[in-house]
Amino acid sequence: MDACLGSYFPLFGTDTPGSSMDSAAHAALRKAHHDRKSGLSAPVYSSMDSDGFRDSLGHLLQAPDTPTKEDVHMVRHVLDEKSLLAVATQTGHPFIVGLRGTFQDSRCLYLVMDYVAGGDMFAFLRDLPKRIGRTMPEEHARFYAAQLVLALEHLHQSGIAYRDLKPENVLMGMDGYLQLADFGFAKAVGQNGSTRSFCGTPDYLAPEVVLQQSHGLAVDWWALGCVIYELLSGFPPFYGHQNSSNTYRLVNMRAQGAALAFPPAWSGMVRDLLNGLLQPDPCKRYGVAGGTAALKAHPWFQGLDWGLVESKSYMPPYKPKPSVGADTSNFDQFSHLQPLQHPFSLTTADQQLFREF
Missing domain, CATH: 3.30.200.20 (Phosphorylase Kinase; domain 1)
Known part of the structure:
Protein backbone atom coordinates (compact mmCIF):
# COMPACT_ATOMS: atom_id res chain seq x y z
CA MET A 1 0.00 0.00 0.00
CA GLY A 118 -17.79 -7.52 14.62
CA GLY A 119 -17.64 -9.58 11.43
CA ASP A 120 -20.34 -10.28 8.85
CA MET A 121 -23.72 -11.92 9.30
CA PHE A 122 -22.75 -14.89 7.14
CA ALA A 123 -20.10 -15.97 9.64
CA PHE A 124 -22.42 -15.06 12.51
CA LEU A 125 -25.17 -17.34 11.18
CA ARG A 126 -22.70 -20.11 10.42
CA ASP A 127 -21.43 -20.11 14.00
CA LEU A 128 -24.79 -19.50 15.71
CA PRO A 129 -25.81 -23.16 16.25
CA LYS A 130 -22.48 -23.79 17.98
CA ARG A 131 -23.00 -20.73 20.17
CA ILE A 132 -26.63 -21.21 21.24
CA GLY A 133 -27.38 -24.74 20.08
CA ARG A 134 -30.10 -23.73 17.62
CA THR A 135 -30.97 -21.37 14.79
CA MET A 136 -31.95 -17.78 15.48
CA PRO A 137 -35.12 -17.09 17.53
CA GLU A 138 -37.75 -14.90 15.87
CA GLU A 139 -37.32 -12.06 18.36
CA HIS A 140 -33.63 -11.81 17.48
CA ALA A 141 -34.33 -11.99 13.75
CA ARG A 142 -36.89 -9.20 14.20
CA PHE A 143 -34.24 -7.00 15.83
CA TYR A 144 -31.83 -7.45 12.93
CA ALA A 145 -34.50 -7.27 10.21
CA ALA A 146 -35.73 -3.93 11.55
CA GLN A 147 -32.29 -2.41 11.05
CA LEU A 148 -32.17 -3.64 7.46
CA VAL A 149 -35.64 -2.19 6.83
CA LEU A 150 -34.44 1.21 8.04
CA ALA A 151 -31.24 1.04 5.98
CA LEU A 152 -33.13 0.14 2.80
CA GLU A 153 -35.77 2.77 3.49
CA HIS A 154 -33.02 5.38 3.76
CA LEU A 155 -31.45 4.34 0.46
CA HIS A 156 -34.79 4.18 -1.31
CA GLN A 157 -35.65 7.70 -0.17
CA SER A 158 -32.65 8.77 -2.26
CA GLY A 159 -33.79 6.58 -5.17
CA ILE A 160 -30.95 4.08 -4.65
CA ALA A 161 -31.56 0.38 -5.24
CA TYR A 162 -29.00 -1.59 -3.23
CA ARG A 163 -29.37 -4.80 -5.30
CA ASP A 164 -27.07 -7.12 -3.34
CA LEU A 165 -28.56 -7.63 0.11
CA LYS A 166 -27.16 -10.83 1.62
CA PRO A 167 -25.59 -11.78 4.97
CA GLU A 168 -22.03 -11.37 3.62
CA ASN A 169 -22.73 -7.67 3.00
CA VAL A 170 -24.18 -7.02 6.45
CA LEU A 171 -21.56 -6.21 9.09
CA MET A 172 -21.97 -6.20 12.86
CA GLY A 173 -20.46 -3.46 14.98
CA MET A 174 -19.00 -4.03 18.41
CA ASP A 175 -22.23 -2.56 19.79
CA GLY A 176 -24.20 -5.48 18.34
CA TYR A 177 -25.93 -3.36 15.68
CA LEU A 178 -25.67 -3.87 11.92
CA GLN A 179 -24.23 -1.83 9.05
CA LEU A 180 -24.88 -2.37 5.37
CA ALA A 181 -21.69 -2.44 3.28
CA ASP A 182 -20.51 -3.08 -0.30
CA PHE A 183 -22.30 -0.85 -2.80
CA GLY A 184 -20.78 -2.57 -5.82
CA PHE A 185 -24.19 -3.32 -7.37
CA ALA A 186 -26.09 -0.28 -6.07
CA LYS A 187 -27.72 1.95 -8.65
CA ALA A 188 -29.64 5.21 -8.65
CA VAL A 189 -32.95 4.33 -10.29
CA GLY A 190 -35.22 6.98 -8.76
CA GLN A 191 -38.42 6.40 -6.83
CA ASN A 192 -40.30 4.85 -9.74
CA GLY A 193 -37.48 4.18 -12.18
CA SER A 194 -36.14 0.87 -13.40
CA THR A 195 -33.12 -0.82 -14.92
CA ARG A 196 -32.50 -4.10 -16.73
CA SER A 197 -29.02 -4.96 -15.43
CA PHE A 198 -28.61 -8.60 -14.49
CA CYS A 199 -26.62 -8.44 -11.26
CA GLY A 200 -26.67 -9.58 -7.67
CA THR A 201 -26.17 -12.92 -5.91
CA PRO A 202 -28.26 -15.85 -7.23
CA ASP A 203 -29.82 -16.96 -3.92
CA TYR A 204 -31.25 -13.47 -3.35
CA LEU A 205 -32.35 -12.41 -6.85
CA ALA A 206 -35.97 -11.38 -7.36
CA PRO A 207 -37.96 -13.08 -10.14
CA GLU A 208 -37.96 -9.95 -12.29
CA VAL A 209 -34.14 -10.03 -12.29
CA VAL A 210 -33.93 -13.77 -12.98
CA LEU A 211 -36.40 -13.32 -15.86
CA GLN A 212 -34.31 -10.38 -17.13
CA GLN A 213 -37.20 -7.95 -16.85
CA SER A 214 -36.94 -4.31 -15.86
CA HIS A 215 -36.72 -3.88 -12.10
CA GLY A 216 -36.42 -1.18 -9.47
CA LEU A 217 -36.39 -0.69 -5.72
CA ALA A 218 -38.68 -3.69 -5.14
CA VAL A 219 -35.79 -6.13 -5.64
CA ASP A 220 -34.39 -5.10 -2.26
CA TRP A 221 -37.58 -6.13 -0.45
CA TRP A 222 -37.44 -9.57 -2.07
CA ALA A 223 -33.83 -9.91 -0.92
CA LEU A 224 -34.86 -8.82 2.58
CA GLY A 225 -37.36 -11.68 2.62
CA CYS A 226 -34.58 -14.07 1.63
CA VAL A 227 -32.33 -12.75 4.39
CA ILE A 228 -35.03 -12.96 7.10
CA TYR A 229 -35.74 -16.53 6.02
CA GLU A 230 -32.01 -17.27 6.28
CA LEU A 231 -31.73 -15.65 9.70
CA LEU A 232 -34.39 -18.05 10.97
CA SER A 233 -33.37 -21.23 9.16
CA GLY A 234 -29.68 -20.91 8.33
CA PHE A 235 -30.37 -21.17 4.57
CA PRO A 236 -31.98 -18.84 2.02
CA PRO A 237 -35.42 -19.96 0.77
CA PHE A 238 -34.27 -20.70 -2.78
CA TYR A 239 -30.95 -22.28 -1.91
CA GLY A 240 -29.56 -24.06 -4.95
CA HIS A 241 -26.64 -25.82 -3.23
CA GLN A 242 -24.16 -23.49 -4.97
CA ASN A 243 -25.76 -24.20 -8.33
CA SER A 244 -27.30 -21.04 -9.76
CA SER A 245 -29.39 -23.02 -12.25
CA ASN A 246 -31.12 -24.78 -9.35
CA THR A 247 -31.72 -21.45 -7.64
CA TYR A 248 -33.22 -19.86 -10.75
CA ARG A 249 -35.46 -22.90 -11.21
CA LEU A 250 -36.79 -22.53 -7.65
CA VAL A 251 -37.35 -18.79 -8.09
CA ASN A 252 -39.20 -19.45 -11.35
CA MET A 253 -41.39 -21.97 -9.55
CA ARG A 254 -42.22 -19.30 -6.97
CA ALA A 255 -42.97 -16.83 -9.76
CA GLN A 256 -45.44 -19.36 -11.16
CA GLY A 257 -47.26 -19.70 -7.85
CA ALA A 258 -45.34 -22.34 -5.88
CA ALA A 259 -45.86 -22.06 -2.13
CA LEU A 260 -43.02 -21.32 0.26
CA ALA A 261 -41.99 -24.08 2.66
CA PHE A 262 -41.86 -23.12 6.34
CA PRO A 263 -40.72 -25.08 9.39
CA PRO A 264 -43.70 -25.93 11.64
CA ALA A 265 -42.37 -23.88 14.57
CA TRP A 266 -42.45 -20.57 12.70
CA SER A 267 -45.21 -18.16 13.68
CA GLY A 268 -48.07 -17.29 11.37
CA MET A 269 -46.95 -13.66 11.46
CA VAL A 270 -43.48 -14.34 10.07
CA ARG A 271 -44.96 -16.64 7.45
CA ASP A 272 -47.26 -13.85 6.32
CA LEU A 273 -44.38 -11.37 6.28
CA LEU A 274 -42.23 -13.67 4.16
CA ASN A 275 -45.07 -14.47 1.77
CA GLY A 276 -45.49 -10.72 1.29
CA LEU A 277 -41.81 -9.93 0.83
CA LEU A 278 -41.31 -12.94 -1.45
CA GLN A 279 -44.30 -11.90 -3.54
CA PRO A 280 -43.50 -12.53 -7.23
CA ASP A 281 -45.40 -9.41 -8.36
CA PRO A 282 -43.17 -6.46 -7.39
CA CYS A 283 -46.15 -4.09 -7.32
CA LYS A 284 -47.82 -6.24 -4.64
CA ARG A 285 -44.64 -6.90 -2.67
CA TYR A 286 -44.40 -5.71 0.92
CA GLY A 287 -42.32 -2.54 1.02
CA VAL A 288 -43.84 -1.43 -2.29
CA ALA A 289 -47.57 -1.98 -1.74
CA GLY A 290 -48.38 0.55 0.97
CA GLY A 291 -44.78 1.69 1.10
CA THR A 292 -42.31 1.18 3.90
CA ALA A 293 -44.85 2.47 6.43
CA ALA A 294 -47.10 -0.52 5.76
CA LEU A 295 -44.17 -2.91 6.09
CA LYS A 296 -43.13 -1.38 9.41
CA ALA A 297 -46.71 -1.71 10.64
CA HIS A 298 -46.80 -5.45 9.91
CA PRO A 299 -47.88 -7.56 12.94
CA TRP A 300 -44.50 -9.32 13.06
CA PHE A 301 -42.94 -5.97 14.01
CA GLN A 302 -45.69 -5.18 16.53
CA GLY A 303 -44.37 -3.70 19.76
CA LEU A 304 -41.14 -2.56 18.13
CA ASP A 305 -40.38 1.14 18.54
CA TRP A 306 -38.68 2.12 15.28
CA GLY A 307 -37.25 5.28 16.79
CA LEU A 308 -35.55 3.25 19.52
CA VAL A 309 -34.15 0.91 16.87
CA GLU A 310 -32.66 3.79 14.89
CA SER A 311 -31.21 5.42 18.01
CA LYS A 312 -29.71 2.06 19.03
CA SER A 313 -31.55 2.15 22.34
CA TYR A 314 -32.45 -1.54 22.47
CA MET A 315 -30.13 -4.02 24.14
CA PRO A 316 -28.85 -6.23 21.29
CA PRO A 317 -29.19 -10.00 21.69
CA TYR A 318 -25.49 -10.44 21.04
CA LYS A 319 -22.35 -8.31 21.17
CA PRO A 320 -19.03 -9.38 19.68
CA LYS A 321 -16.26 -9.87 22.19
CA PRO A 322 -14.36 -6.64 22.94
Whole structure:
Protein backbone atom coordinates (compact mmCIF):
# COMPACT_ATOMS: atom_id res chain seq x y z
CA MET A 1 0.00 0.00 0.00
CA ASP A 2 2.89 2.41 0.72
CA ALA A 3 3.36 3.39 -2.91
CA CYS A 4 -0.35 3.94 -3.34
CA LEU A 5 -0.72 6.78 -0.87
CA GLY A 6 0.87 9.62 -2.79
CA SER A 7 -2.05 10.10 -5.16
CA TYR A 8 -4.88 10.43 -2.65
CA PHE A 9 -7.94 12.38 -3.76
CA PRO A 10 -10.43 13.79 -1.19
CA LEU A 11 -13.94 12.44 -1.49
CA PHE A 12 -16.21 15.45 -1.14
CA GLY A 13 -13.85 18.40 -1.60
CA THR A 14 -11.32 19.93 0.73
CA ASP A 15 -13.71 22.59 2.01
CA THR A 16 -16.05 20.00 3.52
CA PRO A 17 -15.20 19.25 7.19
CA GLY A 18 -13.99 15.71 7.58
CA SER A 19 -14.18 15.18 3.85
CA SER A 20 -10.74 13.65 3.46
CA MET A 21 -8.30 11.66 5.52
CA ASP A 22 -5.82 13.80 7.41
CA SER A 23 -2.05 13.30 7.34
CA ALA A 24 -2.18 11.15 10.45
CA ALA A 25 -4.63 8.85 8.74
CA HIS A 26 -2.23 8.59 5.82
CA ALA A 27 0.48 7.65 8.28
CA ALA A 28 -1.79 4.97 9.71
CA LEU A 29 -2.31 3.51 6.27
CA ARG A 30 1.41 3.60 5.60
CA LYS A 31 1.84 1.46 8.72
CA ALA A 32 -1.19 -0.60 7.73
CA HIS A 33 -1.89 -4.05 9.00
CA HIS A 34 -3.70 -5.99 6.27
CA ASP A 35 -6.12 -8.88 6.46
CA ARG A 36 -7.72 -9.82 3.21
CA LYS A 37 -11.43 -10.62 2.95
CA SER A 38 -12.81 -12.22 -0.17
CA GLY A 39 -14.92 -9.86 -2.24
CA LEU A 40 -16.88 -10.39 -5.43
CA SER A 41 -14.85 -8.04 -7.61
CA ALA A 42 -11.97 -6.87 -5.44
CA PRO A 43 -9.94 -7.89 -2.40
CA VAL A 44 -10.91 -6.38 0.94
CA TYR A 45 -8.38 -5.27 3.52
CA SER A 46 -8.51 -3.84 7.00
CA SER A 47 -6.04 -1.00 7.41
CA MET A 48 -5.07 0.10 10.90
CA ASP A 49 -1.94 0.67 12.85
CA SER A 50 -1.06 -1.43 15.89
CA ASP A 51 -3.07 0.87 18.15
CA GLY A 52 -6.27 0.60 16.14
CA PHE A 53 -5.66 4.04 14.62
CA ARG A 54 -8.50 6.52 14.34
CA ASP A 55 -8.64 9.61 12.17
CA SER A 56 -9.31 13.10 13.47
CA LEU A 57 -13.06 12.35 13.57
CA GLY A 58 -12.55 9.24 15.68
CA HIS A 59 -13.36 6.81 12.88
CA LEU A 60 -11.48 3.54 12.92
CA LEU A 61 -10.23 3.22 9.38
CA GLN A 62 -10.22 0.37 6.94
CA ALA A 63 -9.61 0.21 3.18
CA PRO A 64 -12.08 -2.45 2.16
CA ASP A 65 -12.28 -2.18 -1.60
CA THR A 66 -9.29 -2.27 -3.96
CA PRO A 67 -10.40 -3.04 -7.51
CA THR A 68 -7.56 -3.10 -10.01
CA LYS A 69 -8.02 -0.81 -12.96
CA GLU A 70 -7.61 -3.52 -15.57
CA ASP A 71 -10.44 -5.47 -13.87
CA VAL A 72 -12.86 -2.54 -14.03
CA HIS A 73 -14.53 -3.27 -17.35
CA MET A 74 -17.27 -0.74 -16.70
CA VAL A 75 -15.66 2.47 -15.50
CA ARG A 76 -19.04 3.99 -14.77
CA HIS A 77 -19.77 1.08 -12.46
CA VAL A 78 -16.95 1.81 -10.01
CA LEU A 79 -17.52 5.57 -10.22
CA ASP A 80 -21.17 4.97 -9.37
CA GLU A 81 -20.18 2.87 -6.36
CA LYS A 82 -18.12 5.76 -5.05
CA SER A 83 -20.80 8.38 -5.69
CA LEU A 84 -23.64 6.33 -4.17
CA LEU A 85 -21.59 5.55 -1.08
CA ALA A 86 -20.83 9.26 -0.86
CA VAL A 87 -24.55 10.09 -0.97
CA ALA A 88 -25.28 7.53 1.75
CA THR A 89 -22.45 8.91 3.89
CA GLN A 90 -23.41 12.55 3.44
CA THR A 91 -27.03 11.93 4.38
CA GLY A 92 -25.86 9.68 7.19
CA HIS A 93 -27.48 6.59 8.65
CA PRO A 94 -26.51 4.42 11.63
CA PHE A 95 -27.00 1.19 9.68
CA ILE A 96 -24.98 2.06 6.57
CA VAL A 97 -21.19 1.97 6.61
CA GLY A 98 -19.52 5.35 6.14
CA LEU A 99 -17.15 6.16 3.27
CA ARG A 100 -14.30 8.33 4.58
CA GLY A 101 -12.17 8.84 1.51
CA THR A 102 -11.00 7.55 -1.84
CA PHE A 103 -7.64 7.51 -3.52
CA GLN A 104 -5.86 5.78 -6.37
CA ASP A 105 -2.44 4.88 -7.61
CA SER A 106 -1.40 4.02 -11.15
CA ARG A 107 -3.00 0.57 -10.95
CA CYS A 108 -5.59 0.42 -8.16
CA LEU A 109 -8.59 2.28 -6.82
CA TYR A 110 -9.20 2.49 -3.06
CA LEU A 111 -12.30 3.22 -1.00
CA VAL A 112 -11.67 3.86 2.70
CA MET A 113 -14.57 3.08 5.02
CA ASP A 114 -15.24 2.81 8.72
CA TYR A 115 -13.96 -0.39 10.25
CA VAL A 116 -16.89 -2.50 11.49
CA ALA A 117 -15.08 -5.00 13.68
CA GLY A 118 -17.79 -7.52 14.62
CA GLY A 119 -17.64 -9.58 11.43
CA ASP A 120 -20.34 -10.28 8.85
CA MET A 121 -23.72 -11.92 9.30
CA PHE A 122 -22.75 -14.89 7.14
CA ALA A 123 -20.10 -15.97 9.64
CA PHE A 124 -22.42 -15.06 12.51
CA LEU A 125 -25.17 -17.34 11.18
CA ARG A 126 -22.70 -20.11 10.42
CA ASP A 127 -21.43 -20.11 14.00
CA LEU A 128 -24.79 -19.50 15.71
CA PRO A 129 -25.81 -23.16 16.25
CA LYS A 130 -22.48 -23.79 17.98
CA ARG A 131 -23.00 -20.73 20.17
CA ILE A 132 -26.63 -21.21 21.24
CA GLY A 133 -27.38 -24.74 20.08
CA ARG A 134 -30.10 -23.73 17.62
CA THR A 135 -30.97 -21.37 14.79
CA MET A 136 -31.95 -17.78 15.48
CA PRO A 137 -35.12 -17.09 17.53
CA GLU A 138 -37.75 -14.90 15.87
CA GLU A 139 -37.32 -12.06 18.36
CA HIS A 140 -33.63 -11.81 17.48
CA ALA A 141 -34.33 -11.99 13.75
CA ARG A 142 -36.89 -9.20 14.20
CA PHE A 143 -34.24 -7.00 15.83
CA TYR A 144 -31.83 -7.45 12.93
CA ALA A 145 -34.50 -7.27 10.21
CA ALA A 146 -35.73 -3.93 11.55
CA GLN A 147 -32.29 -2.41 11.05
CA LEU A 148 -32.17 -3.64 7.46
CA VAL A 149 -35.64 -2.19 6.83
CA LEU A 150 -34.44 1.21 8.04
CA ALA A 151 -31.24 1.04 5.98
CA LEU A 152 -33.13 0.14 2.80
CA GLU A 153 -35.77 2.77 3.49
CA HIS A 154 -33.02 5.38 3.76
CA LEU A 155 -31.45 4.34 0.46
CA HIS A 156 -34.79 4.18 -1.31
CA GLN A 157 -35.65 7.70 -0.17
CA SER A 158 -32.65 8.77 -2.26
CA GLY A 159 -33.79 6.58 -5.17
CA ILE A 160 -30.95 4.08 -4.65
CA ALA A 161 -31.56 0.38 -5.24
CA TYR A 162 -29.00 -1.59 -3.23
CA ARG A 163 -29.37 -4.80 -5.30
CA ASP A 164 -27.07 -7.12 -3.34
CA LEU A 165 -28.56 -7.63 0.11
CA LYS A 166 -27.16 -10.83 1.62
CA PRO A 167 -25.59 -11.78 4.97
CA GLU A 168 -22.03 -11.37 3.62
CA ASN A 169 -22.73 -7.67 3.00
CA VAL A 170 -24.18 -7.02 6.45
CA LEU A 171 -21.56 -6.21 9.09
CA MET A 172 -21.97 -6.20 12.86
CA GLY A 173 -20.46 -3.46 14.98
CA MET A 174 -19.00 -4.03 18.41
CA ASP A 175 -22.23 -2.56 19.79
CA GLY A 176 -24.20 -5.48 18.34
CA TYR A 177 -25.93 -3.36 15.68
CA LEU A 178 -25.67 -3.87 11.92
CA GLN A 179 -24.23 -1.83 9.05
CA LEU A 180 -24.88 -2.37 5.37
CA ALA A 181 -21.69 -2.44 3.28
CA ASP A 182 -20.51 -3.08 -0.30
CA PHE A 183 -22.30 -0.85 -2.80
CA GLY A 184 -20.78 -2.57 -5.82
CA PHE A 185 -24.19 -3.32 -7.37
CA ALA A 186 -26.09 -0.28 -6.07
CA LYS A 187 -27.72 1.95 -8.65
CA ALA A 188 -29.64 5.21 -8.65
CA VAL A 189 -32.95 4.33 -10.29
CA GLY A 190 -35.22 6.98 -8.76
CA GLN A 191 -38.42 6.40 -6.83
CA ASN A 192 -40.30 4.85 -9.74
CA GLY A 193 -37.48 4.18 -12.18
CA SER A 194 -36.14 0.87 -13.40
CA THR A 195 -33.12 -0.82 -14.92
CA ARG A 196 -32.50 -4.10 -16.73
CA SER A 197 -29.02 -4.96 -15.43
CA PHE A 198 -28.61 -8.60 -14.49
CA CYS A 199 -26.62 -8.44 -11.26
CA GLY A 200 -26.67 -9.58 -7.67
CA THR A 201 -26.17 -12.92 -5.91
CA PRO A 202 -28.26 -15.85 -7.23
CA ASP A 203 -29.82 -16.96 -3.92
CA TYR A 204 -31.25 -13.47 -3.35
CA LEU A 205 -32.35 -12.41 -6.85
CA ALA A 206 -35.97 -11.38 -7.36
CA PRO A 207 -37.96 -13.08 -10.14
CA GLU A 208 -37.96 -9.95 -12.29
CA VAL A 209 -34.14 -10.03 -12.29
CA VAL A 210 -33.93 -13.77 -12.98
CA LEU A 211 -36.40 -13.32 -15.86
CA GLN A 212 -34.31 -10.38 -17.13
CA GLN A 213 -37.20 -7.95 -16.85
CA SER A 214 -36.94 -4.31 -15.86
CA HIS A 215 -36.72 -3.88 -12.10
CA GLY A 216 -36.42 -1.18 -9.47
CA LEU A 217 -36.39 -0.69 -5.72
CA ALA A 218 -38.68 -3.69 -5.14
CA VAL A 219 -35.79 -6.13 -5.64
CA ASP A 220 -34.39 -5.10 -2.26
CA TRP A 221 -37.58 -6.13 -0.45
CA TRP A 222 -37.44 -9.57 -2.07
CA ALA A 223 -33.83 -9.91 -0.92
CA LEU A 224 -34.86 -8.82 2.58
CA GLY A 225 -37.36 -11.68 2.62
CA CYS A 226 -34.58 -14.07 1.63
CA VAL A 227 -32.33 -12.75 4.39
CA ILE A 228 -35.03 -12.96 7.10
CA TYR A 229 -35.74 -16.53 6.02
CA GLU A 230 -32.01 -17.27 6.28
CA LEU A 231 -31.73 -15.65 9.70
CA LEU A 232 -34.39 -18.05 10.97
CA SER A 233 -33.37 -21.23 9.16
CA GLY A 234 -29.68 -20.91 8.33
CA PHE A 235 -30.37 -21.17 4.57
CA PRO A 236 -31.98 -18.84 2.02
CA PRO A 237 -35.42 -19.96 0.77
CA PHE A 238 -34.27 -20.70 -2.78
CA TYR A 239 -30.95 -22.28 -1.91
CA GLY A 240 -29.56 -24.06 -4.95
CA HIS A 241 -26.64 -25.82 -3.23
CA GLN A 242 -24.16 -23.49 -4.97
CA ASN A 243 -25.76 -24.20 -8.33
CA SER A 244 -27.30 -21.04 -9.76
CA SER A 245 -29.39 -23.02 -12.25
CA ASN A 246 -31.12 -24.78 -9.35
CA THR A 247 -31.72 -21.45 -7.64
CA TYR A 248 -33.22 -19.86 -10.75
CA ARG A 249 -35.46 -22.90 -11.21
CA LEU A 250 -36.79 -22.53 -7.65
CA VAL A 251 -37.35 -18.79 -8.09
CA ASN A 252 -39.20 -19.45 -11.35
CA MET A 253 -41.39 -21.97 -9.55
CA ARG A 254 -42.22 -19.30 -6.97
CA ALA A 255 -42.97 -16.83 -9.76
CA GLN A 256 -45.44 -19.36 -11.16
CA GLY A 257 -47.26 -19.70 -7.85
CA ALA A 258 -45.34 -22.34 -5.88
CA ALA A 259 -45.86 -22.06 -2.13
CA LEU A 260 -43.02 -21.32 0.26
CA ALA A 261 -41.99 -24.08 2.66
CA PHE A 262 -41.86 -23.12 6.34
CA PRO A 263 -40.72 -25.08 9.39
CA PRO A 264 -43.70 -25.93 11.64
CA ALA A 265 -42.37 -23.88 14.57
CA TRP A 266 -42.45 -20.57 12.70
CA SER A 267 -45.21 -18.16 13.68
CA GLY A 268 -48.07 -17.29 11.37
CA MET A 269 -46.95 -13.66 11.46
CA VAL A 270 -43.48 -14.34 10.07
CA ARG A 271 -44.96 -16.64 7.45
CA ASP A 272 -47.26 -13.85 6.32
CA LEU A 273 -44.38 -11.37 6.28
CA LEU A 274 -42.23 -13.67 4.16
CA ASN A 275 -45.07 -14.47 1.77
CA GLY A 276 -45.49 -10.72 1.29
CA LEU A 277 -41.81 -9.93 0.83
CA LEU A 278 -41.31 -12.94 -1.45
CA GLN A 279 -44.30 -11.90 -3.54
CA PRO A 280 -43.50 -12.53 -7.23
CA ASP A 281 -45.40 -9.41 -8.36
CA PRO A 282 -43.17 -6.46 -7.39
CA CYS A 283 -46.15 -4.09 -7.32
CA LYS A 284 -47.82 -6.24 -4.64
CA ARG A 285 -44.64 -6.90 -2.67
CA TYR A 286 -44.40 -5.71 0.92
CA GLY A 287 -42.32 -2.54 1.02
CA VAL A 288 -43.84 -1.43 -2.29
CA ALA A 289 -47.57 -1.98 -1.74
CA GLY A 290 -48.38 0.55 0.97
CA GLY A 291 -44.78 1.69 1.10
CA THR A 292 -42.31 1.18 3.90
CA ALA A 293 -44.85 2.47 6.43
CA ALA A 294 -47.10 -0.52 5.76
CA LEU A 295 -44.17 -2.91 6.09
CA LYS A 296 -43.13 -1.38 9.41
CA ALA A 297 -46.71 -1.71 10.64
CA HIS A 298 -46.80 -5.45 9.91
CA PRO A 299 -47.88 -7.56 12.94
CA TRP A 300 -44.50 -9.32 13.06
CA PHE A 301 -42.94 -5.97 14.01
CA GLN A 302 -45.69 -5.18 16.53
CA GLY A 303 -44.37 -3.70 19.76
CA LEU A 304 -41.14 -2.56 18.13
CA ASP A 305 -40.38 1.14 18.54
CA TRP A 306 -38.68 2.12 15.28
CA GLY A 307 -37.25 5.28 16.79
CA LEU A 308 -35.55 3.25 19.52
CA VAL A 309 -34.15 0.91 16.87
CA GLU A 310 -32.66 3.79 14.89
CA SER A 311 -31.21 5.42 18.01
CA LYS A 312 -29.71 2.06 19.03
CA SER A 313 -31.55 2.15 22.34
CA TYR A 314 -32.45 -1.54 22.47
CA MET A 315 -30.13 -4.02 24.14
CA PRO A 316 -28.85 -6.23 21.29
CA PRO A 317 -29.19 -10.00 21.69
CA TYR A 318 -25.49 -10.44 21.04
CA LYS A 319 -22.35 -8.31 21.17
CA PRO A 320 -19.03 -9.38 19.68
CA LYS A 321 -16.26 -9.87 22.19
CA PRO A 322 -14.36 -6.64 22.94
CA SER A 323 -11.12 -6.36 21.03
CA VAL A 324 -7.96 -4.33 21.38
CA GLY A 325 -6.54 -2.26 18.54
CA ALA A 326 -6.46 -3.79 15.08
CA ASP A 327 -8.29 -7.01 15.97
CA THR A 328 -9.80 -8.87 13.01
CA SER A 329 -10.69 -12.09 14.84
CA ASN A 330 -14.37 -11.81 13.91
CA PHE A 331 -13.56 -12.10 10.20
CA ASP A 332 -12.42 -15.11 8.23
CA GLN A 333 -8.71 -14.91 7.41
CA PHE A 334 -7.36 -14.82 3.86
CA SER A 335 -3.75 -13.99 4.67
CA HIS A 336 -2.63 -17.19 2.91
CA LEU A 337 -3.65 -15.73 -0.44
CA GLN A 338 -1.01 -14.20 -2.67
CA PRO A 339 -0.79 -10.39 -2.84
CA LEU A 340 -2.14 -8.64 -5.89
CA GLN A 341 0.17 -8.69 -8.88
CA HIS A 342 0.08 -5.97 -11.52
CA PRO A 343 2.01 -7.14 -14.60
CA PHE A 344 0.48 -4.48 -16.80
CA SER A 345 0.71 -0.81 -17.58
CA LEU A 346 -2.14 1.56 -18.34
CA THR A 347 -1.82 4.28 -20.94
CA THR A 348 -2.42 7.94 -20.18
CA ALA A 349 -5.74 7.65 -22.00
CA ASP A 350 -6.70 4.71 -19.78
CA GLN A 351 -5.82 6.66 -16.65
CA GLN A 352 -8.03 9.52 -17.76
CA LEU A 353 -11.04 7.21 -17.47
CA PHE A 354 -10.58 7.31 -13.69
CA ARG A 355 -10.03 11.05 -13.29
CA GLU A 356 -13.39 11.38 -11.47
CA PHE A 357 -12.49 8.79 -8.84
